Amino acid sequence: MNAAATSTDGHRHAEAWQERNVFGPDHGIPVLADVDVVVVGGGAAGVAAATVCAEQGLDVVLLEQYGFAGGAAVAGMSGTICGMYLAGDHAAPQQVVHGFTERFRRALHDRGGLTAPQRYGRTWASAHDPLMWREAADDLLTSAGVRVIYHASVTGVILDGDQHRGVVVTSKAGRAAIHARRTIDASGDAAVVARAGGAYRYGEGGRIQNPTMFFRLGGVDTAAFWRDFGDDTISPPHVSEAILRARADGADLPREKIWVFATTRPGELMVNATRLEAEDGRMLNVVDPEDFTIAEIRGRRQVRSYAAFLRDHVDGCTDAYVVDTGVEAGIRQTRSIEAVEMLRDDDVVACRKRPDGIVRSPWPIELHDGAKPTLHWLIDDWYDVPYLSLVPRAGENVIVAGRCLGAEHRALASARVTAQCFEYGHAAAWATLRSLRDRVAYRDIAGESVAADLRASGSTI
Incomplete structure (x- = not known):
């Protein structure tokens, strides 16, 4: 296949790569582990889910395709903890999300791996050191007793009817099965749910948000830079206007609104500036490895x-x-x-509160879909994400955590950020404990009870 074969709506070509790879309980594959919980993915949600499950006495394996934890925060160098603070005209940040998010924030801070909150439009975000992110995650996971397996990818699922019984993993060592009583899909891409034949969507009618390529810029006189750029991480008008002039002269600068953050390192900046699409302007769906390749080369x-x-x-x-x-x-x-219940666009816009909410989100609808990013601010307010948005409509013994939760297109543009992903993992862990202890399906657990568990463990709900 070549890039030209990719369909204009961006998702059908990705489906050409789909192979369900469903195995029954008598699969005949060597069994590497038989555990209470397998967590697929070591990003923010996966680290939270695995750590909390293990601390509550469950036998946990975490699988991660890279040689480190961090997901989009580290491999993608997204670089900030977003979603902790209210938006509004505040002289100082107003934190409204705590729980595992605060625990991880503190672990980074204590290592010197996190900046103070920086102004981002009408809210705040802190930039982290990606190496210290990995180290903080390693320490949390190993201290909790999680069996961490890096360099392993899930290539199949084990099903008994509609009951998830584990996953099949592939590595350089070969193929093995992990039997698990519960599966937490923290892959970010709903990889387990998709391989099992579960239902999912790509954004709005197949249209999803653009990927980007973050970068770090060294050798900067940061004092001079911030005097020119101003105290907001979103570019001021004179910089955006200069980008437009340079673009008119032929420079490859598709975004005129760029975001620049201070880092923990002297003389360095972290820059979010790119907008990645195919040469003909087609949307890229990075589930498709050819689209992913285009994104990285162009990025x-x-x-x-x-x-x-x-x-x-x-x-x-x-x-x-x-x-x-x-x-x-x-x-x-x-x-x-x-x-089972989708987070809807109007839930976000209306800042809807609910007793079965498992995390607050004050983050704006930050939509990267089209010619330029758009922001819809939630001023001095937040909405609650419902527990059942983590539970697939079909299939048992599986729950998701992270940006692959059930959400409409614009809702996801707010709900996908780091602080909330930590708390999705936190919630999935407590739901898993209840599911195993009470022998009840995830879908039959009251969201109010999960919210109570979260509050008892430090979350603000």
Whole structure:
């Protein structure tokens, strides 16, 4: 297959790669582990889910395709903890999300791996050191007693009727089965649910948000830079106008609104500037490896263009150089499960509160879909994400955690960020404990009871 074969709506070509790979209980594959819980994916949601499950006495295996935890925060170098603070005209950040999110924030802070909150439009976000993110996750997981297996990808699921009984993993060592009484799909892409034949959607009618390529810029006179750029991480008008002029002269600078954050390292900035699409303007769906490849090649080229622009046009950047890009393109959206209850666009806009909510989200609808990003602010307010948005409509003994929750397109543009993903994992862990202890299906657990567990463990619900 070649890139030209990809369909214009961006998702049918990805489906050409789909293979369910469903195995029955008598699969005949060597069994690597037989545990209470298998957590698939080591991003924010997976780390939270695995750590909390293990701390509550469950036998847990966590699987991660890379050699480190972090997911989009590290491999994609998204670089910030977003979603903790209210939006509004506050002189200082107002934190409204705690729980495991606060626990991880504190672990980063204590290592010197987190900046103070930085102004982002009408809210705040803190930038982290990706190496310290990995180390903090390693320490939490191993201290809790999680069996961590890096460099392993899920290539199949084990089903007994509609009951999930574990997963099949592939690594350089070969193929093995992990039997588990419960599965937490924290892959970000609903990989387990999709392989089992569960229902999911791609955004709105197959249209999803653009990926991006973050990069770090070293050799910066940061004092001069911030004097020119201002105290907001979103680019000021004079920088955006300079980008438009450079684009008119032929520079590959598709976004004029760029976001630049201070990092924990002297003389360094983290930049979110690129917008990745195919050469003909087609949306890229990074579930498809060919689209993922296009995103990464074009992303690295755009990084060089933006770095050159900053050197030529922004104070403090004359001697700047690219330190690194993400290990992979930054993924905002792929599959969202069809959940027992979907988080809807109007839930977000109306800042709807609910007794079965498992996390608050004050983050704006930050939609990267089209010619430029758009922001819809939730001023001095938040909405609650319902527990059942983590539970697939079909299939038993499986729950999701992370950006693949059941959410409509614009709702996901708010609900997908880091602080909330930590809390989705936190909630999935407590639901798993209840499911095993009480021998009850995830769908039959009252969201109010999960919210009570979260409050007792430090979450603000």
